[in-house]
Amino acid sequence: MASGDARARRPSVRARRSARDWPSLYAGWLVYSDLFVIVLVFGLFRVIAMPPRRVDITWEGGPTIAYTFLLFVVAGLWLLALAVFDTRDRHIVGSGPLEYARIANASLAVFTVVVAFAYFFRVEVSRLLLLIALPVGAVLLIVSRWLWRQWLRGQQKKLKYVYRALVLGEAAKAAHLVRAIHRTPATGFDLIGVVTDGHPNPDIRGVPVVGGFADVIRAMDAFDADTVIVAGSAQIDPLVLRRLGWAVADRDANLVVAPELTDVAGPRIHSRAVAGLPLVYVDFPALEGYRRFVKRAFDIIVSCLGIILLSPVMLATAIAIRVDGPGTVLYRQTRIGRRGVPFGMFKFRSMIAGADDQLASLLDLQGTIDRPLHKVIDDPRITRVGRFIRKHSLDELPQLFNVLVGSMSLVGPRPQREAEVVLYDDVAERRLLVKPGMSGLWQVSGRSSLSWEDAIRLDLYYVENWSFMQDVQILFRTVRAVVAPGSDAR
16 A cells, blocks of 8 residues: 555656756756846946947056946856855755845945945946946845745645655654644645654654654655655664765755754854764844844834835825724824833724723633733724724834834834733743834734744744844735735734
């Protein structure tokens, strides 16, 4: 029976080759995509920003060259920088903010080289090239990578361009890894089996148990797995793991060792060889010093722009609330901010008058009054206009003023009421280490559909793995969720 299942799941030779080679194939497509973006940017710059006649550049003691030639040189330098900074590394493309950060760093390096060349050789380089073409090109490169990610994730949801992976380890550790991968869509792994000893059930969280520790290589061949993920076990000693690595390498497959660290972002993990051992160092999260300054400056700039650009939307929302029925347009509620300091959070009113007085009874009725996520399902207090503005998050727009004055940030854990905060345990209290945000990781990962456990897990991940690029990524996903809200938006 097992061999029949194995044959049924075994793809063709061409499919096996594609499964193993898809990261290299994907990275190759990105080369052409990057080339297209850079040529497009410099082509438009040449047509729009420069006169149709030939323009030369000269410098003392140097030859006279055409400006177009300089554009070709900068374009080549940019492509080289994208390669040198490993922006297409197979381990980072398609997921996480590191790919975007490397593109930004490569573009900044090109900008620095061009400025240094112009300064030291006294070359007249167009300011438009430095102030418009290069920044716009960097943004377009990041946007193009994001579009590629959307395509890749769509393919991976259909189990294309994925690794066929076996999970090797103790049942409990294997179950934890399976749950973590399954709760995140489009991870790039298709878990086809678990290899473990002494497990009485035929599957672990829906993934079939295909053998014991001694059967891992046979299971790889039988189920045509191209990846083995080691979840950990006392029985898997260094010698066993070393021999397993040899066998996996002979099959041109991948060996992935999952550390027992959870919810730690890649940039915080550093490997260093000591006495022949690959020791893993974990940096502690820090949102102080220049990082805090960068985040605050970004908050001020974006909130000011948001208030200016969205003022017509806020005015229309205020009028709709006033026409819909009696009551104030703005609603101020005390929430708990950074380090437990209370502040007044502004929202457009989306509920009937006296809604707060009914909250406790509604929570008690649905049996969630003892949980620190006071969300009423099918809330009867929401007005007709309120339902629309909550679905599209328009009720949150006044919080831009909270961000401007510094009581909130654009991105961070959502601020909660004091009645919710008193229910925190010592783990949940760590979400108070940073300013609360208008949007956050859990809001763009499921909004109302998430449980408190998943919400706190995502909030803590954000707190402990903060990066500027992650904030930008969350804001981008927030805009997308507001424009096209899903069924979990309430």
